[in-house]
Amino acid sequence: MRSLLAIARYTFLQQFRNRLYLVVVLFGLLMMGATLLFGALAGDQEVRVILDLGLVTAELFGLATAVFGAVTLVLEEMESKTIYLILTRPLPRPVYVVGRFAGLFIAVAVSIILMEILHFGLLYFKGWTPDPAVWMALPMMGLKVMVMTALTLLCSLTFTSVPTATVFSILLWVLGHFGNEIRFMGEKAGGAAVTLAAVFCAILPDMTLLNARDMLDYPGFNGSVLGHGFLYAGLYTLACLALSSALFSRKEF
Amino acid sequence: MSKPFHFWGGLMVAGVLWGTAVWVSSEAARPGMPPYTKSAMPTFAVQDAAMVLNGARRFGADLAFIQLMQYYGSPEHSDPQVSYPLRKKTHRYSRSDHHKDREDSQSHNEEGHESGHLHLGSEGTADATDQPSAGFPLLGDFALRAGTLDPRFHFAYLFASGALAFNLNRGDDAVQVLEHGIRGDPTYWRYRMYLGAISYRKNQETEKVVATLEEAMKDPDCPSMIKNILAHIHIKKGNLKRAAEIYVDLLESRDPSYSTHAENQLVKLGVIRK
Numbered sequence: 001m002r003s004l005l006a007i008a009r010y011t012f013l014q015q016f017r018n019r020l021y022l023v024v025v026l027f028g029l030l031m032m033g034a035t036l037l038f039g040a041l042a043g044d045q046e047v048r049v050i051l052d053l054g055l056v057t058a059e060l061f062g063l064a065t066a067v068f069g070a071v072t073l074v075l076e077e078m079e080s081k082t083i084y085l086i087l088t089r090p091l092p093r094p095v096y097v098v099g100r101f102a103g104l105f106i107a108v109a110v111s112i113i114l115m116e117i118l119h120f121g122l123l124y125f126k127g128w129t130p131d132p133a134v135w136m137a138l139p140m141m142g143l144k145v146m147v148m149t150a151l152t153l154l155c156s157l158t159f160t161s162v163p164t165a166t167v168f169s170i171l172l173w174v175l176g177h178f179g180n181e182i183r184f185m186g187e188k189a190g191g192a193a194v195t196l197a198a199v200f201c202a203i204l205p206d207m208t209l210l211n212a213r214d215m216l217d218y219p220g221f222n223g224s225v226l227g228h229g230f231l232y233a234g235l236y237t238l239a240c241l242a243l244s245s246a247l248f249s250r251k252e253f
Numbered sequence: 254m255s256k257p258f259h260f261w262g263g264l265m266v267a268g269v270l271w272g273t274a275v276w277v278s279s280e281a282a283r284p285g286m287p288p289y290t291k292s293a294m295p296t297f298a299v300q301d302a303a304m305v306l307n308g309a310r311r312f313g314a315d316l317a318f319i320q321l322m323q324y325y326g327s328p329e330h331s332d333p334q335v336s337y338p339l340r341k342k343t344h345r346y347s348r349s350d351h352h353k354d355r356e357d358s359q360s361h362n363e364e365g366h367e368s369g370h371l372h373l374g375s376e377g378t379a380d381a382t383d384q385p386s387a388g389f390p391l392l393g394d395f396a397l398r399a400g401t402l403d404p405r406f407h408f409a410y411l412f413a414s415g416a417l418a419f420n421l422n423r424g425d426d427a428v429q430v431l432e433h434g435i436r437g438d439p440t441y442w443r444y445r446m447y448l449g450a451i452s453y454r455k456n457q458e459t460e461k462v463v464a465t466l467e468e469a470m471k472d473p474d475c476p477s478m479i480k481n482i483l484a485h486i487h488i489k490k491g492n493l494k495r496a497a498e499i500y501v502d503l504l505e506s507r508d509p510s511y512s513t514h515a516e517n518q519l520v521k522l523g524v525i526r527k
Contacts, residue, residue, distance in 0.1 A: 044408065177306055178306060180288040202278075208285060218284040228281035235271070242266040243267040
């Protein structure tokens, strides 16, 4: 446990020293300020636009920090050979993978929290009435990014190339949001397409379940959805980490 | 422990976890939006698809609404080649009319209506007997586009149907927009209220139109445009006191063009001094 915490802490600090991470967070904060400009264009719907654009910005910039961080997390250490210094110690490889993931995810979560503090400050300034559904959507955004961090780590260990892992991760993010439409197309086509669509959707991360930002006005959005979201994201993330550890255990250095 | 043990053990654990995750996903309720099948405006299909693929349908609807507002605020879309009932013109639009319109528009902007809501001063002044305006032919499509992305974006439907029915005198288009809204959210009763107001207007039952719009005004979602229309109807009927009350309410509008217009109207009515 102590070594896991040490690796997580080291990864967290490494992210904060990473220029790319800082630039993405800075752009995210600037974009948050730009939500006011979009809001001004929406007339009566100013607050709604600031709310929606702010949530999208926090999530997408959080995703960017997660993907760019995760693709280089292990690969960079393998290329620079600094990984030898860690693996020569009596450290189980799964502990290394989980520690790296935890450190990165905490750094990403901090970036999202920073952006959201600014976002809610702006909303408060514009006279927004707090909505419980929005408070429920916030952790779901974190869960989406958590799933993507684990999935990107898995991609980076599978493809061992930064561009390929990045492209595949973004592709999985996009397809994950397209689950409802894939099922719909399968049902329209009928026959084997239904099963094929179901299998495809099962493999992909179910982002539609976690996409609470788009459920804010829907009456069925309650604690049960939140509970299922937490459970699903937790299990999917652990599955990705288990697979990453399995792949990492076979790597020869 | 050996490497093969770690590898196969990891694979087995991942399989069990993934299977459980799939089961949880299948058991979960999905209160979200229906599948996105087709954009109401093919010109914006790529933009809308990008929003869907990034899980930002609600924000995509917001963007569609902003584009609707920009479209409705652009003079070039008011299609001056055809009759223009809001200005009581029945002849073809000529070059001299164009210059006069530009001057009108400029003086309008000087009054503080820089956001380009061309009809602000004349909202609700069109009579049901007037010819429908052919201006802003895509206004309904913009609303349907926003509604297809987010079927619960009530404001977009209310705004577009109000503009179509009361400003452009195109009641049938407004009904079409509201029916689309009802399909997306049958529980939202205000759509039916607007349908009622449009039907009364068609039958020239002004009292009933006023009563229905007064009811609609109580709703916090009521667009400033509807309030402005109602105030104009009251002015036409000579009910200046109620019109002034509505303008006082409009001073709080988030849309600066409406709050400035309300201020100017209150000055005209002698309620406040500039």
